[in-house]
Amino acid sequence: MMALDVHDVSVAYGGGRLAMRQASLKVRGGSVCGLVGMNGAGKSTLFKTVMGFIPPLRGTVQVFEQPVIRAQKAGLIAYVPQSEDVDWNFPVSVREVVMMGRQGKMNWLRRPSAIDETMVEESLERVGMSAFAERQIGELSGGQRKRAFLARALAQDGRLLLLDEPFGGVDVGTSEAIISLMGELRREGRAMLVSTHDLGTLETFCDEVALIADRTVLLYGPTGEVLTADNLAATFGGRSPLHAPPPKQPAQQMEARP
Numbered sequence: 001m002m003a004l005d006v007h008d009v010s011v012a013y014g015g016g017r018l019a020m021r022q023a024s025l026k027v028r029g030g031s032v033c034g035l036v037g038m039n040g041a042g043k044s045t046l047f048k049t050v051m052g053f054i055p056p057l058r059g060t061v062q063v064f065e066q067p068v069i070r071a072q073k074a075g076l077i078a079y080v081p082q083s084e085d086v087d088w089n090f091p092v093s094v095r096e097v098v099m100m101g102r103q104g105k106m107n108w109l110r111r112p113s114a115i116d117e118t119m120v121e122e123s124l125e126r127v128g129m130s131a132f133a134e135r136q137i138g139e140l141s142g143g144q145r146k147r148a149f150l151a152r153a154l155a156q157d158g159r160l161l162l163l164d165e166p167f168g169g170v171d172v173g174t175s176e177a178i179i180s181l182m183g184e185l186r187r188e189g190r191a192m193l194v195s196t197h198d199l200g201t202l203e204t205f206c207d208e209v210a211l212i213a214d215r216t217v218l219l220y221g222p223t224g225e226v227l228t229a230d231n232l233a234a235t236f237g238g239r240s241p242l243h244a245p246p247p248k249q250p251a252q253q254m255e256a257r258p
């Protein structure tokens, strides 16, 4: 089943300039799609559109074959924000953050059930954060902060996970733990859209990659096919970060040498 189907979507903030134009992208259930592009290319805008924060001016977004609003209400979409988007001074413990993932599933009294409690404990355990459950979020390291918000997404039990730069500022151990967790989630049939600036690791965890440039999806498809020098040059404005630039001297000049 298609977990995410973005079809011909254009959006604008506050009715101004287009921040996303005619973008299309599909992500299957049980797969990971990497999202790469320069700063300002439109990755966060795509996330916000998929979460239903910005209504498209044109086009459609479907999550597990439902309109976004319905998918959100059903708790199908879980979001792991960029660290910059979180107020780390907010007085809340790790366990409380993870419990927030259960809110959509609680009754009107908002009192956690035994299932909610179990899901929270299991999620903390899965990301190796049980020992930090009572810690205030402002007192965590960068990697621990990521793990806490990953646990919140796990507790929510979403089927489409949006991870905004999960590898930003984390050490090798945490990066490996996140990649291994993504493998488990993929085997459970969940889908993931993962934005990253770390092109070197894309092939280790992505089934597919979407290249975002100039506020649209330039291209998406199987990782090996998409990550060519030409495609990366088109995405990063001729400055492909994976490959060295071509030699400056034209071939003819070299032939003329003795």
Ligand SMILES: Nc1ncnc2c1ncn2[C@@H]1O[C@H](COP(=O)(O)OP(=O)(O)OP(=O)(O)O)[C@@H](O)[C@H]1O
Pocket (backbone or CB within 6 Å): 013, 018, 019, 037, 038, 039, 040, 041, 042, 043, 044, 045, 046, 215
């Ligand atoms: N709140 C906003 N109001 C108006 N324009 C915005 C807003 N947020 C982003 N934009 C514009 O929309 C375009 C896409 O920005 P977006 O934040 O989606 O890029 P990004 O790929 O996530 O960049 P980064 O890698 O820097 O996070 C940019 O031209 C940006 O200036």
